[in-house]
Amino acid sequence: MAYTRADLLTLLAEAAEVEHSLMCQYLFAAYSMKRSGLTDEQQNLVFDWERTILLVARQEMEHLGLVINLTTAVGGAPTLGHPTFPYPTSLFGHEMALEPFSVPVLQKFVCFERPDTVHPVDAFCRAAPLTTKPYQTVGELYERLRTMLIALAAQTPDLFIGPPDAQVVGGQLGTDFPRLGCLGGGYDVFMRPVTDLPSALAVIDLVIEQGEGAPMDHEISHYRRFLDILQDFEAHSFAAAEQVLSNPTAAAITNPAASAVFSLFDEAYGVLLAILARMFSHSDETEDDVAVLRSVAFMPLMTMGIRPLAELLTTMPAHLPDDGWRAGPSFDSHGPVLVLPHRAAAWTVLSESLDGLAARALATAGEPGMPKRLRYIAQSLNLIAQRLSAGLGMVGAP
Amino acid sequence: MITLHFEGWFQCRMATDPDPTDEPHGVSGPTFTVAGEPPFDRLIRLQDPVCPRFPHLDDIGVNVVRVEVDGATAPEHPLLGAAVSLTDAEFLQRNLITVPNAFTVIIDPFDLTIAGNGIVLRRAALWDVTRPELRLDDVFLNQALLAPRLNTIEIQSVIAAEATGLVNYPEVRRQRRDDLRHQLDQTTDPTAKLALVKRIRAIEADAIMAGQRLAAEQFMGMRAGYAFPLNGEALVSDAEGRLGGTVGRSQLWPVEFWLGGYDVDALCAYMRGQLSVPFRA
Numbered sequence: 001m002a003y004t005r006a007d008l009l010t011l012l013a014e015a016a017e018v019e020h021s022l023m024c025q026y027l028f029a030a031y032s033m034k035r036s037g038l039t040d041e042q043q044n045l046v047f048d049w050e051r052t053i054l055l056v057a058r059q060e061m062e063h064l065g066l067v068i069n070l071t072t073a074v075g076g077a078p079t080l081g082h083p084t085f086p087y088p089t090s091l092f093g094h095e096m097a098l099e100p101f102s103v104p105v106l107q108k109f110v111c112f113e114r115p116d117t118v119h120p121v122d123a124f125c126r127a128a129p130l131t132t133k134p135y136q137t138v139g140e141l142y143e144r145l146r147t148m149l150i151a152l153a154a155q156t157p158d159l160f161i162g163p164p165d166a167q168v169v170g171g172q173l174g175t176d177f178p179r180l181g182c183l184g185g186g187y188d189v190f191m192r193p194v195t196d197l198p199s200a201l202a203v204i205d206l207v208i209e210q211g212e213g214a215p216m217d218h219e220i221s222h223y224r225r226f227l228d229i230l231q232d233f234e235a236h237s238f239a240a241a242e243q244v245l246s247n248p249t250a251a252a253i254t255n256p257a258a259s260a261v262f263s264l265f266d267e268a269y270g271v272l273l274a275i276l277a278r279m280f281s282h283s284d285e286t287e288d289d290v291a292v293l294r295s296v297a298f299m300p301l302m303t304m305g306i307r308p309l310a311e312l313l314t315t316m317p318a319h320l321p322d323d324g325w326r327a328g329p330s331f332d333s334h335g336p337v338l339v340l341p342h343r344a345a346a347w348t349v350l351s352e353s354l355d356g357l358a359a360r361a362l363a364t365a366g367e368p369g370m371p372k373r374l375r376y377i378a379q380s381l382n383l384i385a386q387r388l389s390a391g392l393g394m395v396g397a398p
Numbered sequence: 399m400i401t402l403h404f405e406g407w408f409q410c411r412m413a414t415d416p417d418p419t420d421e422p423h424g425v426s427g428p429t430f431t432v433a434g435e436p437p438f439d440r441l442i443r444l445q446d447p448v449c450p451r452f453p454h455l456d457d458i459g460v461n462v463v464r465v466e467v468d469g470a471t472a473p474e475h476p477l478l479g480a481a482v483s484l485t486d487a488e489f490l491q492r493n494l495i496t497v498p499n500a501f502t503v504i505i506d507p508f509d510l511t512i513a514g515n516g517i518v519l520r521r522a523a524l525w526d527v528t529r530p531e532l533r534l535d536d537v538f539l540n541q542a543l544l545a546p547r548l549n550t551i552e553i554q555s556v557i558a559a560e561a562t563g564l565v566n567y568p569e570v571r572r573q574r575r576d577d578l579r580h581q582l583d584q585t586t587d588p589t590a591k592l593a594l595v596k597r598i599r600a601i602e603a604d605a606i607m608a609g610q611r612l613a614a615e616q617f618m619g620m621r622a623g624y625a626f627p628l629n630g631e632a633l634v635s636d637a638e639g640r641l642g643g644t645v646g647r648s649q650l651w652p653v654e655f656w657l658g659g660y661d662v663d664a665l666c667a668y669m670r671g672q673l674s675v676p677f678r679a
Contacts, residue, residue, distance in 0.1 A: 015542040035423075040433035040434075040589060040592045041592055042599070043433075044595065044596050044599075046429065047596075048426055048599065050425050050426075051425055051426055054416075054425065054427070055607060058416070099511070146447065162590045174494075174500045177612050177616060185608045185609055185612045186609055186612065186613070187415075187416050187609045187611035188607060188608055188610075214459070219605075219606055220608075225606075231569070278642060295494060296495065299416060299493055299494065300492065300493050300495040301493055302416075303415060303416050303418050303493045304418050304492055304493050304495060307418055308418050308420070336638070358413075371583070372419065374422050378534065380492055380495060383495045383496060383535060384491065384495055386538075386539060387495060387538075387539070398578045
């Protein structure tokens with residue numbers, strides 16, 4: 001079958017969307033888990049499960065990064081958006097939806113990561129897919145990518161036309177441990193460059209192995225990790241998660257305090273995606289410039305902004321009066337994330353966005369009734385904004 | 399000149415990345431609280447640990463181990479054995495927001511006290527002596543102020559290994575797991591059992607969480623070196639005149655030390671260094 005570069009870029013965009021959406025769902029479930037009201041034994045279990053789900057989510061971030069490296073390598077632009085949750089997917093009858101930790105949600109995650117060797121019914125997959133996409137597992141999606149890459153490389157000698165220095169690798173992100181003979185592994189993330197067919201296929205192998213498991217190493221696959229949590233949870237059976245709204249929207253959250261934090265999260269997520277888009281598609285930035293973007297997005301904005309805001313939301317009453325429901329993050333990209341094309345203008349827009357976010361966070365944190373933790377988060381956002389502003393002065397410098 | 403050489407184990411109960419730095423219990427990084435312990439506070443405790451963990455139940459304390467006066471060892475010096483402490487000190491970096499590079503960890507505030515035998519020497523390193531209230535968050539973009547307080551870093555440090563005894567990292571983890579399992583067999587207290595179970599499970603997870611295992615090993619082998627002057631107002635208390643002379647307070651007091659061998663299971667690390675103070679007998 002003859003493929004075109006456009007076919008490949010379309011499938012890569014779909015892969016990026018799938019990885020991004022899986023990551024958001026895993027993060028949402030992890031952040032919904034209880035931090036109080038449990039026995040010590042239950043808290044031990046909850047922390048273990050949350051730790052594992054966050055690890056898987058980080059590897060979905062890695063997959064998204066690797067797909068973007070693939071995309072860049074064949075001449076495309078990064079895809080960082082996804083439809084608003086919930087939305088249908090071809091992944092065996094499940095919706096892409098933000099839902100708190102529960103048995104059905106874990107079953108859905110097991111299905112998402114199902115290896116071909118496991119029967120769909122045994123992996124809690126439903127009978128019919130919700131869309132007509134020609135792949136029903138993540139593994140099948142990547143096998144299609146592999147087929148397409150091999151075919152295109154055979155028919156197009158100059159398939160890999162992207163600049164090699166545009167690849168984002170672990171050494172830049174701090175995920176390569178600085179030990180002799182240790183490439184990758186920091187935070188369980190392995191970022192690799194794509195410059196030719198062998199490196200492209202190696203990336204696909206890595207994604208499949210981490211999701212479904214290598215033939216000899218199933219224990220560390222996402223599928224196995226989710227199945228273990230599911231079995232452990234079913235064996236203990238207690239309310240491990242807060243009663244968090246599924247697929248939360250601004251309209252569904254009527255508590256003004258939670259609503260304000262919800263807006264901050266939305267804004268912070270948008271700023272993060274915009275910075276990542278520029279970082280992954282940088283053009284005439286110097287190495288120092290790119291380092292500034294990385295120093296903002298990866299990982300301060302993720303770990304000191306996005307995560308604590310999400311954690312805060314899942315502890316805040318969604319409604320007034322409090323009816324027991326808790327708010328949550330939307331992870332809404334509000335459509336495709338556009339790459340800002342011109343360096344100086346892009347940096348100014350990004351810096352203004354971050355400054356505005358920090359100012360609103362500080363103002364919100366100062367309002368009466370706001371959780372104490374919001375103050376620390378707002379301070380962090382403000383310091384991140386200062387770091388980017390300082391970096392902005394470097395743009396165009398020799 | 400009096401040079402006070404100090405060393406010993408200290409405790410720091412902190413979440414590490416990718417947890418946010420204000421994470422109270424530790425979830426996605428290699429450090430965590432266990433049943434019966436209070437939330438993390440990030441404080442660097444050179445003395446008086448909070449809920450110390452095996453194998454550092456009774457050996458935490460940084461103390462003066464050798465004193466030199468004008469370059470000659472003074473084996474009877476009254477500050478020999480004195481306790482070294484830091485007031486409210488934390489490792490600050492907010493997951494790389496306020497430091498320029500990975501592996502840079504700034505200690506702020508840095509307010510050092512050496513006290514023993516009726517003598518107290520205390521002095522802080524200030525970012526700006528005219529504004530002692532400034533903290534790292536206020537100055538982190540000022541490279542000139544920051545530079546002296548930045549640390550050097552050594553990975554898989556021989557010096558740290560020889561000082562701590564943490565020579566073969568995976569073996570240390572395996573031995574710890576076995577020791578904790580043995581303790582679990584002997585323990586009847588339900589809270590202590592849960593605490594041990596959590597620590598054992600974390601080490602057992604080394605087999606399936608490469609990032610956590612590598613982080614645990616990296617912390618164990620890492621050595622951060624610091625060298626900067628103490629420039630704040632100096633406090634010297636020696637009511638009984640045991641020092642036998644006068645300590646200069648108008649000059650800078652250079653301090654040089656390293657921290658290393660952080661054990662993510664026990665939440666402890668080792669410190670070795672020296673403080674020099676001007677002295678006229």
